[in-house]
Amino acid sequence: MKLSIIVPVYKVRRHLQNCIESILLQTYTDFELILVDDGSPDNCGAICDRYAKECDKVKVIHKKNGGLSSARNAGIAVAQGEYITFVDGDDIVASGTYYYNMRILQANPDIDILEYPVNIHYESPQSHLLTFNAEKVSGNREIFIDYIKRKGYEHCYAWNKIYRADMFFFTRYPEGEVFEDLLVTPTLYENCDNVYYSDGGIYYYYAHEDGITRTYSFKSQYCLYKNKVILYKKVKEEYNLAVEANEILLGTLDTLTDLMRCSDGTKAERNKAFELLKGINIDIKTLFNMEIPNMRKLKFIPFALFGAKFHCKLIAMMHKKLC
Numbered sequence: 481m482k483l484s485i486i487v488p489v490y491k492v493r494r495h496l497q498n499c500i501e502s503i504l505l506q507t508y509t510d511f512e513l514i515l516v517d518d519g520s521p522d523n524c525g526a527i528c529d530r531y532a533k534e535c536d537k538v539k540v541i542h543k544k545n546g547g548l549s550s551a552r553n554a555g556i557a558v559a560q561g562e563y564i565t566f567v568d569g570d571d572i573v574a575s576g577t578y579y580y581n582m583r584i585l586q587a588n589p590d591i592d593i594l595e596y597p598v599n600i601h602y603e604s605p606q607s608h609l610l611t612f613n614a615e616k617v618s619g620n621r622e623i624f625i626d627y628i629k630r631k632g633y634e635h636c637y638a639w640n641k642i643y644r645a646d647m648f649f650f651t652r653y654p655e656g657e658v659f660e661d662l663l664v665t666p667t668l669y670e671n672c673d674n675v676y677y678s679d680g681g682i683y684y685y686y687a688h689e690d691g692i693t694r695t696y697s698f699k700s701q702y703c704l705y706k707n708k709v710i711l712y713k714k715v716k717e718e719y720n721l722a723v724e725a726n727e728i729l730l731g732t733l734d735t736l737t738d739l740m741r742c743s744d745g746t747k748a749e750r751n752k753a754f755e756l757l758k759g760i761n762i763d764i765k766t767l768f769n770m771e772i773p774n775m776r777k778l779k780f781i782p783f784a785l786f787g788a789k790f791h792c793k794l795i796a797m798m799h800k801k802l803c
Contacts (some may be wrong), residue, residue, distance in 0.1 A: 483511040483563045483582060484645070486555030488548050490587055493522040495570035495686070502572035513538045514555045519545030524569070538670075549653035549660050552638065556648050565649065566639045570686055573726035577681030579643055584678060591616070592647055592672030597679060598640040601687040610635055612677035623717075624670040628715055628724050638664035640683040647672060659704040666711060697747035702753060705739050708732040709756045726762055728768060730780055732759075733788060741790045757788045 485503055489496060503513055515528040516737060525542055532538040541554050561738055563585060567573060581596050595609045602662060617626050627633075638653075638661050647668055647704055653660050669675060712732055716725035739745070764784045783791035 482561055482586075483508070483523075483578060483642070484514060484555070484559035484561030484576075485511055485563065485567060486514045486516065486552060487567045487569050488518055488520040488543065488551030489515050489528060489569040490520045490557070491522060491523045491524070492520075492569035493524050493527070493697075496524055496527050498572055499567060500527075502575075504531075504535060504537070505575060506573065506578045507576050507649070508582050510582075511578065512535065512560060514541065514559060515539070515541065516551040516555045518543060518551040520556075535720055547656060547658075549657060551650045553655065554594050555738060556652065559645060562645055563642050564645050566643045567683075568639060568685075571639065572684045574682035574684065575684070578642075579786045580680040581678050584676060584680075585642065587673075588616070588676065591674045591676045592644045593668060594642045594676045594678055596642075596678040598637065598683040598685055600635075600685050602684040604687050606687065608774065609682075610640075612680045613680055615677045616677045617677070618673060620670065623675050624666070625719060625721065627666065627669045627675075628709065628719070628721055630702055631727075632669065633662060633666060633711055633728070636661045637685070638663060638665065639685070641665075643668065643739070643745045644672075657703045660705055661702065662707040663710060666714075670674045693721065696721065698739065698742040698749060701735065701739040701742055702745075702749070705732065705735045705753060706756065708735055712760075726766065727772070729760070729762060730772070730776070731772075733780065733783060733791065737792045737795045740796050754789050754792075761787060770771070 485497065487503075492499070500513070500515070513714055515531070517525040517528050521625060528538075528540045532540045539558070541558065543551070543554055556564065563582070577596065580596055585591055585594055595612065597609060598605060599609050601607045615625050651664065651668060651671075653664055708728065709732055712725055713729045715721050715728060736753060736757070762780070762784050764781070767784050770777065779795075781790070782794050798801060
């Protein structure tokens with residue numbers, strides 16, 4: 481078969497049937513659906529088994545709970561398709577999405593990654609559609625620079641993309657972490673020869689209250705912060721994209737500020753977080769020359785003058801007073 485669709489399954493009982501049905505009803509049929517029951521404590525495993533019994537396209541893996549990355553890796557290990565894509569167990573894929581985009585891939589076998597539109601926070605007040613103009617980008621360095629300039633790291637999701645299976649020959653998702661997409665997706669883009677931005681198909685991403693990205697703890701926010709620091713340093717030091725690196729840096733500081741507001745972090749953990757930005761700063765002139773709103777420039781004056789620790793403590797203190 482051409483396409484392996486990997487669905488990590490954990491505590492998504494209320495949404496799993498809609499997810500699976502949206503895949504099985506696709507007009508594209510040359511696929512296998514790999515449902516990875518990541519030790520879900522509800523009856524998700526039984527739902528997966530029922531679909532496997534009814535449809536020979538469906539395969540089920542039952543495993544001990546190891547997290548989203550572990551589930552994706554388990555699916556990758558058994559995937560038989562020439563291409564791999566991911567769907568979260570509480571999301572759905574619009575009809576015709578795979579038919580439209582697999583036709584592009586079959587006509588252009590040199591494409592390593594195809595990214596297609598996504599409705600983010602579907603059916604919520606924050607819902608918005610991320611779309612692309614149909615475009616192919618080639619060359620390792622050119623792809624990554626283009627990815628950074630178009631701020632691809634803001635939509636570095638694993639799921640609204642179709643990958644050549646051999647992209648995962650040496651790459652796996654880091655287990656035991658969340659927000660792992662911010663680390664893995666840029667790496668995949670950096671290591672491929674051709675990327676295609678598709679204007680067809682839609683992935684519907686729901687913002688469920690119990691979703692992983694809704695979990696607010698020191699551990700989860702630290703993973704997000706650490707991966708942003710890694711991306712910043714790569715863009716700054718390896719690609720010399722100063723303007724883009726500074727934009728990532730300010731976003732990293734926002735995440736660090738959120739991290740400092742988490743009540744479950746120890747003093748040692750907080751100091752470890754500050755160490756990641758030790759010696760990193762931005763001067764006032766550079767800050768005020770950035771093409772960002774003036775209020776945002778004013779917000780980061782303490783960082784430019786006194787560094788990350790002072791900036792975060794000041795923002796946290798102001799937040800407490802406002803609350």
